[in-house]
Amino acid sequence: MISITLISFLGPKGTFTHEVANLIGDELIPYCTIPAVMESVAGGEVDFGVVPIENSIEGPVGITLDSLAHKFDLKIYNEIIIPINQNLIVNPGCRMEDIRDVYSHAQAIAQCQKFISSHNIQPHYAISTANAAKSIIGDESKAAIGNVKAAEIYNLDILRENIQDTDNNETRFIVLSNNDHEPTGKDKTSIIFSIYEDRPGELYKILGIFQKNNINLTKIESRPSKKGLGRYLFFIDFYGHKDDGMIENIISEINDNTYFLKVLGSYPKF
Amino acid sequence: MISITLISFLGPKGTFTHEVANLIGDELIPYCTIPAVMESVAGGEVDFGVVPIENSIEGPVGITLDSLAHKFDLKIYNEIIIPINQNLIVNPGCRMEDIRDVYSHAQAIAQCQKFISSHNIQPHYAISTANAAKSIIGDESKAAIGNVKAAEIYNLDILRENIQDTDNNETRFIVLSNNDHEPTGKDKTSIIFSIYEDRPGELYKILGIFQKNNINLTKIESRPSKKGLGRYLFFIDFYGHKDDGMIENIISEINDNTYFLKVLGSYPKF
Numbered sequence: 448m449i450s451i452t453l454i455s456f457l458g459p460k461g462t463f464t465h466e467v468a469n470l471i472g473d474e475l476i477p478y479c480t481i482p483a484v485m486e487s488v489a490g491g492e493v494d495f496g497v498v499p500i501e502n503s504i505e506g507p508v509g510i511t512l513d514s515l516a517h518k519f520d521l522k523i524y525n526e527i528i529i530p531i532n533q534n535l536i537v538n539p540g541c542r543m544e545d546i547r548d549v550y551s552h553a554q555a556i557a558q559c560q561k562f563i564s565s566h567n568i569q570p571h572y573a574i575s576t577a578n579a580a581k582s583i584i585g586d587e588s589k590a591a592i593g594n595v596k597a598a599e600i601y602n603l604d605i606l607r608e609n610i611q612d613t614d615n616n617e618t619r620f621i622v623l624s625n626n627d628h629e630p631t632g633k634d635k636t637s638i639i640f641s642i643y644e645d646r647p648g649e650l651y652k653i654l655g656i657f658q659k660n661n662i663n664l665t666k667i668e669s670r671p672s673k674k675g676l677g678r679y680l681f682f683i684d685f686y687g688h689k690d691d692g693m694i695e696n697i698i699s700e701i702n703d704n705t706y707f708l709k710v711l712g713s714y715p716k717f
Numbered sequence: 718m719i720s721i722t723l724i725s726f727l728g729p730k731g732t733f734t735h736e737v738a739n740l741i742g743d744e745l746i747p748y749c750t751i752p753a754v755m756e757s758v759a760g761g762e763v764d765f766g767v768v769p770i771e772n773s774i775e776g777p778v779g780i781t782l783d784s785l786a787h788k789f790d791l792k793i794y795n796e797i798i799i800p801i802n803q804n805l806i807v808n809p810g811c812r813m814e815d816i817r818d819v820y821s822h823a824q825a826i827a828q829c830q831k832f833i834s835s836h837n838i839q840p841h842y843a844i845s846t847a848n849a850a851k852s853i854i855g856d857e858s859k860a861a862i863g864n865v866k867a868a869e870i871y872n873l874d875i876l877r878e879n880i881q882d883t884d885n886n887e888t889r890f891i892v893l894s895n896n897d898h899e900p901t902g903k904d905k906t907s908i909i910f911s912i913y914e915d916r917p918g919e920l921y922k923i924l925g926i927f928q929k930n931n932i933n934l935t936k937i938e939s940r941p942s943k944k945g946l947g948r949y950l951f952f953i954d955f956y957g958h959k960d961d962g963m964i965e966n967i968i969s970e971i972n973d974n975t976y977f978l979k980v981l982g983s984y985p986k987f
Contacts, residue, residue, distance in 0.1 A: 503946045615945045651924040658918045676773045
């Protein structure tokens, strides 16, 4: 009997998340929202779920952080980071001088502002890069901005590669599971915590626990705790596996000094 | 000669930002984006500009933080915090049983989910709460969700007050200027900094500067520095005025230990 790994991802097909899911899986199922992807993992419909968690330009994906903190008890089983390269997608045989209008997600349009204005084409917003690609089929005056996968799916061509304005544009995706990943020796751990209100220097104390153990943080994000302005949840990533003795002690010391602590899992560093 | 204070705000008319601008000003001018509001202040077209900076449920307004950090050298002259109360706005004389459809900004719809489903009405998305109010004029089967100001402007009635699901929903707005606010004795200061890469414990060291001076932080937000994943700008608010001797010393010590420091200003605590 062959066991097939089922993977849910933030759809539709042809998104960057689809590209990432494609790197790891056999059987891919698109869901239309991030909580729906998480629900499919929590409910056991799929083995893994793939969602974006942060982009180097736009910052954290709020709904991913909030859902992990408040709604689901899922484990981060893996992380995957890909460069966000935007491409000009056109109908086969189409040339640059044919293009009058370009369609894409607002973020992709924003990322390609210089290209768009230097070619004097009119930008239009679409729900996703994948939808944009689908919408231009058959009209030679229209182009879309999106990834290679979107062009492939709709039998479109890529007329120009890497048309984004800025370098350093990469997105980190997480693979969610109900189970922990075993230690590999090169791991990261993700935790969420909130500190006691009205105690000055609490965050300083928590960071000191990492400092005295010489553990490097790779991420620190604050999110509103939804209890009022000035009250935060902190999302911290650091090197080490939660089953390692020293990390276990660190987590236990953090637990003693926080109001709320959730370990999101340990997983191989990408 | 009477001097009139010109104030720009994130429009259109009837938004929550309009409500806030109304609290402080004589002559109000709507701009359609947050950078356009900032530009109007920087260019001297207006005396002050009002934009949202954070919401207790949704978190920071990324474009406000990024524009303050990277694009404009403006001062935070004041802060105003208002509760976000959503109301069911209808045509005059309209009753609950007439309503079939409700229109609002996606965030307002999300905030009133329980009310909407318990009354079995169909939600629809609009560009803003103000646009939603305008769009229902004359149709008794339609309602909008928005603030008191929107109802007033379009001569509509409020059928139900405070229909949002959650308490603790408040938004902090900032008033921007080219000039500093003088010390009042009850002030806050906002700064942005980035730490040297690859130096573990740098953030810990910065927080320690506040700790040893017994200065309480009222906010700490991280934003991507746009230089790559894992590199952050930190937005910190704390009690005290930048012209106070102790605060001056703290800022100078932070300056010695950071790669980039920008003081956004000192202003009376709301």
